[in-house]
Amino acid sequence: AQSVTQLDSQVPVFEEAPVELRCNYSSSVSVYLFWYVQYPNQGLQLLLKYLSGSTLVKGINGFEAEFNKSQTSFHLRKPSVHISDTAEYFCAVTPPSGNKLTFGTGTQLKVEL
Amino acid sequence: GAGVSQSPSNKVTEKGKDVELRCDPISGHTALYWYRQRLGQGLEFLIYFQGNSAPDKSGLPSDRFSAERTGESVSTLTIQRTQQEDSAVYLCASSATSGQYNEQFFGPGTRLTVL
Numbered sequence: 001a002q003s004v005t006q007l008d009s010q011v012p013v014f015e016e017a018p019v020e021l022r023c024n025y026s027s028s029v030s031v032y033l034f035w036y037v038q039y040p041n042q043g044l045q046l047l048l049k050y051l052s053g054s055t056l057v058k059g060i061n062g063f064e065a066e067f068n069k070s071q072t073s074f075h076l077r078k079p080s081v082h083i084s085d086t087a088e089y090f091c092a093v094t095p096p097s098g099n100k101l102t103f104g105t106g107t108q109l110k111v112e113l
Numbered sequence: 114g115a116g117v118s119q120s121p122s123n124k125v126t127e128k129g130k131d132v133e134l135r136c137d138p139i140s141g142h143t144a145l146y147w148y149r150q151r152l153g154q155g156l157e158f159l160i161y162f163q164g165n166s167a168p169d170k171s172g173l174p175s176d177r178f179s180a181e182r183t184g185e186s187v188s189t190l191t192i193q194r195t196q197q198e199d200s201a202v203y204l205c206a207s208s209a210t211s212g213q214y215n216e217q218f219f220g221p222g223t224r225l226t227v228l
Binding site: 004042049096097099100101105106 | 116117144146148153154157158161169206217220
């Protein structure tokens with residue numbers, strides 16, 4: 001079984017400031033890792049994913065994440081946020097069979113002027 | 114092409130009533146997933162279909178919940194005798210296949226409120 005922990009339920013940040021959203025996971029098998037974004041009243045959209053290879057992955061909208069196997073982490077970062085980045089962000093994992101995603105509880109990113 | 118669609122977008126019902134939630138996956142996608150998102154919580158996996166069969170129903174919370182899929186297309190999630198704790202957003206996703214990783218594309222969800 002897998003589990004995902006997102007310790008920060010809310011992260012307020014000023015526009016153009018950097019941000020890091022934390023994600024830690026637990027699994028007895030290897031997993032693929034994902035970040036999804038959910039804008040208000042919309043479905044989830046895949047932001048980026050780590051399947052294999054380089055541990056630094058780049059996604060849409062200037063986001064990136066780094067897979068750290070020893071720390072079982074997959075933190076999401078953006079060097080300069082915009083108002084439009086205000087949304088809820090979910091970290092998720094799945095075993096390579098990819099049949100079901102296990103999600104964290106989400107982090108609400110609120111970008112302020 | 115069209116994405117995953119779900120209907121209704123909102124459903125308000127009285128405790129004890131049955132409800133049906135519908136999901137139309139992306140055309141050609143053989144795998145279909147249902148998740149539940151309760152307020153303040155992450156998404157919980159409910160069930161997935163490969164074709165018309167459901168190899169994994171482990172996330173269905175009780176026997177009041179059931180789902181079916183016909184024609185390798187539309188899926189219906191049925192909740193019988195709804196309870197207030199069933200209030201949540203129910204999300205559907207589809208992918209090209211299962212058994213190996215394929216990106217899951219999510220619909221906008223159905224917000225269910227049980228009074």
